[in-house]
Amino acid sequence: MKTAGLASVAILASLASGHTIFCQLKTDEQTYPVSHAIRTPSYDGPQQDVNSQNMACNGPPNPTMPSDKIIDVKAGSTVAAVWRHTLESGPNDVMDPGHKGPVMAYLKKVTDAKTDSGVGDGWFKIQESGFSNGVWGTDTVINNGGDQEIKIPECIEDGQYLLRAEMIALHGARSANGAQLYMECAQINISGGSGSKKPSTASIPGIYKSSDPGLLIDIYSRPPSGSNPYTIPGPKVFTC
Numbered sequence: 001m002k003t004a005g006l007a008s009v010a011i012l013a014s015l016a017s018g019h020t021i022f023c024q025l026k027t028d029e030q031t032y033p034v035s036h037a038i039r040t041p042s043y044d045g046p047q048q049d050v051n052s053q054n055m056a057c058n059g060p061p062n063p064t065m066p067s068d069k070i071i072d073v074k075a076g077s078t079v080a081a082v083w084r085h086t087l088e089s090g091p092n093d094v095m096d097p098g099h100k101g102p103v104m105a106y107l108k109k110v111t112d113a114k115t116d117s118g119v120g121d122g123w124f125k126i127q128e129s130g131f132s133n134g135v136w137g138t139d140t141v142i143n144n145g146g147d148q149e150i151k152i153p154e155c156i157e158d159g160q161y162l163l164r165a166e167m168i169a170l171h172g173a174r175s176a177n178g179a180q181l182y183m184e185c186a187q188i189n190i191s192g193g194s195g196s197k198k199p200s201t202a203s204i205p206g207i208y209k210s211s212d213p214g215l216l217i218d219i220y221s222r223p224p225s226g227s228n229p230y231t232i233p234g235p236k237v238f239t240c
């Protein structure tokens with residue numbers, strides 16, 4: 001009986017933590033409501049086809065809701081992308097801790113953040129966290145109550161952008177397209193930047209290949225280590 005009880009608790013726990021959604025943005029001025037200026041799905045499932053247009057800002061089979069809001073963000077400030085298992089979850093229910101992998105953030109300058117699909121060229125990476133000293137980027141976000149800290153570069157042009165935050169879970173990544181990619185796009189308006197730098201950009205889909213060593217990897221039989229470092233997928237991080 002005791003064993004059965006523990007087993008059902010374990011099953012409930014894994015159901016309770018599940019996959020994840022970037023559902024809320026915090027700036028240094030305020031914490032916005034869930035789904036405010038973020039295209040959130042109601043289901044927290046992953047995307048697994050890196051060649052799909054849904055790689056940009058999520059999409060079917062996890063359809064996202066549009067938002068008519070845009071959040072003002074100061075260039076050079078740090079924002080937090082808040083991750084939750086569901087749109088109703090709290091900071092203790094971010095994602096199943098068995099989901100281990102890198103965490104990244106990208107920006108794309110757009111004419112209208114409310115309507116741009118995000119699909120295609122224009123993306124540059126502004127933050128990444130892979131594996132170091134036994135800790136994955138996802139572990140850090142879970143231990144931080146779901147907050148992924150992202151510094152907005154101070155040198156980019158002012159204007160409307162999509163902010164794409166992403167977490168990748170590698171527990172099934174030993175076979176091609178087994179990695180689970182989670183991403184949503186926030187609609188932001190950056191101001192106060194110097195505009196002195198123009199990042200080189202890449203296309204989504206296009207930044208990843210299913211054969212990338214950071215996406216096709218058996219983290220259990222050959223875990224990353226000092227002599228076998230983990231390679232974060234995608235372009236290099238843009239810095240001012």
Ligand SMILES: *[C@@H]1O[C@H](CO)[C@@H](O)[C@H](O)[C@H]1NC(C)=O
Nearest residue numbers: 070072159160189190191192
């Ligand atoms: C973006 O911010 C600038 C500077 O505060 C403001 O003038 C502009 O109206 C804002 N645009 C949008 C779409 O919110």
Ligand SMILES: [Cu+2]
Nearest residue numbers: 018019099180
């Ligand atoms: Cu999952």
